[in-house]
Amino acid sequence: PGDTSVLAGLYGPAETKVSKELPDRAALEVLLRPKVGLPGVLERSREQLLRQTCEAVVLGMLHPRTAISLVLQVLSDAGSLLSCCLNASCMALLDAGLPLASLFCGVTCALQPDGTILLDPTARQEQEARAILTFAIASSERKVLMSTTKGSCSVEEVRNSL
Amino acid sequence: AAPQGRLLCGPGLRRSGAGLLVTKCGLLRHRPGGGGAYWVDSQQKRYVPVKGDHVIGIVTAKAGDVFRLDVGGSEPASLSYLAFEGATKRNRPNVQVGDIIYGQFVVANKDMEPEMVCIDSSGKSSGMGIIGQDGFLFKVSLGLIRKLLAPNCEIIQELSQLYPFELVLGMNGRIWVKAKTVQQTLIIVNILEACEYMTAQQRKQALAKLSGN
Numbered sequence: 001p002g003d004t005s006v007l008a009g010l011y012g013p014a015e016t017k018v019s020k021e022l023p024d025r026a027a028l029e030v031l032l033r034p035k036v037g038l039p040g041v042l043e044r045s046r047e048q049l050l051r052q053t054c055e056a057v058v059l060g061m062l063h064p065r066t067a068i069s070l071v072l073q074v075l076s077d078a079g080s081l082l083s084c085c086l087n088a089s090c091m092a093l094l095d096a097g098l099p100l101a102s103l104f105c106g107v108t109c110a111l112q113p114d115g116t117i118l119l120d121p122t123a124r125q126e127q128e129a130r131a132i133l134t135f136a137i138a139s140s141e142r143k144v145l146m147s148t149t150k151g152s153c154s155v156e157e158v159r160n161s162l
Numbered sequence: 163a164a165p166q167g168r169l170l171c172g173p174g175l176r177r178s179g180a181g182l183l184v185t186k187c188g189l190l191r192h193r194p195g196g197g198g199a200y201w202v203d204s205q206q207k208r209y210v211p212v213k214g215d216h217v218i219g220i221v222t223a224k225a226g227d228v229f230r231l232d233v234g235g236s237e238p239a240s241l242s243y244l245a246f247e248g249a250t251k252r253n254r255p256n257v258q259v260g261d262i263i264y265g266q267f268v269v270a271n272k273d274m275e276p277e278m279v280c281i282d283s284s285g286k287s288s289g290m291g292i293i294g295q296d297g298f299l300f301k302v303s304l305g306l307i308r309k310l311l312a313p314n315c316e317i318i319q320e321l322s323q324l325y326p327f328e329l330v331l332g333m334n335g336r337i338w339v340k341a342k343t344v345q346q347t348l349i350i351v352n353i354l355e356a357c358e359y360m361t362a363q364q365r366k367q368a369l370a371k372l373s374g375n
Contacts, residue, residue, distance in 0.1 A: 012208070013236040059176075059185060063210075064272055066236040097206035099176070099185035 003078030006085050008092035012068030025060030027067045035074045050089055053136045053146045059099040079122040080108040082134045102140040109133045172201025205305045209234045209334035211270035218332030221261045234334040237275050245279035247287035262293040264330055297340030298347050304335050306358045317357055320369055
């Protein structure tokens with residue numbers, strides 16, 4: 001905690017090419033750049049997760065045929081990267097003044113081999129853990145917006161983590 | 163106790179079902195006049211066109227009878243050549259690409275391209291139209307513009323005691339300044355840009371230093 005940092009920049013609502021525009025809502029695009037190297041498949045899948053979470057929250061109906069771009073740059077990674085990205089994108093959406101239905105935050109849980117649950121693990125703890133679950137929780141009525149799992153765990157354990 | 167009459171929902175609030183949804187972060191403000199109005203005072207740099215707003219636009223293209231203006235929103239706005247005071251089909255206004263124009267929105271909603279005019283409802287220009295050649299155009303946040311547009315704004319009164327200058331404020335965050343010399347213009351530009359983060363005390367100190375110079 002405290003060592004992972006992500007820089008988020010939000011641009012929009014801006015003009016977009018006709019091929020990319022949606023007629024009834026804003027088209028949200030997320031770009032995740034790792035600290036070193038080119039973006040790979042892992043970044044692409046994380047971008048899609050972030051995009052779907054943000055689309056659920058941003059009121060895109062108010063800005064049809066526009067594009068909103070969110071660019072995330074990883075500055076340092078010490079564990080719990082995905083929930084850090086979620087928090088950074090929520091702050092960027094707030095700071096830019098885009099209309100949102102609710103706020104959201106990201107939390108990571110790591111399941112240790114012995115069954116205990118750790119919140120916001122460091123990189124070392126993530127490697128030792130049996131499974132890592134990340135949740136995005138909305139501020140209104142505490143509903144779960146998005147969840148992703150790496151590793152194997154039982155349904156009981158998922159419920160406990162929540 | 164709920165007030166009688168119609169309650170006005172301003173920017174930052176939306177009706178959803180039976181209740182209100184807050185969509186932006188900021189201070190909740192209330193005006194008790196009429197039936198009461200609530201809105202959220204939020205800080206933003208990106209402009210979204212709103213009908214009736216006076217804005218500064220830059221001409222980017224001439225397409226037949228219509229000029230395309232960049233107003234800082236998601237789409238270029240259109241301005242017809244007949245929308246100037248005293249313009250007829252024979253008497254066209256002299257507008258080139260790259261000119262700065264001060265006008266107001268007559269159509270601005272999320273589904274259509276915004277349209278601007280440089281005359282008001284009675285046909286007079288009332289200060290709108292092409293802005294002259296010299297001067298300096300720069301961008302600030304929308305919150306600072308709203309502060310400057312408030313009646314009896316202190317910043318403008320203090321600056322006018324420093325040098326005489328011409329000022330045009332656009333609701334899209336753009337300000338055009340012209341003073342007698344280039345150096346005075348640049349000084350005013352720097353002070354207006356810094357006003358966003360300076361307290362009143364720091365501003366008075368900076369202005370006292372400049373007028374002492």
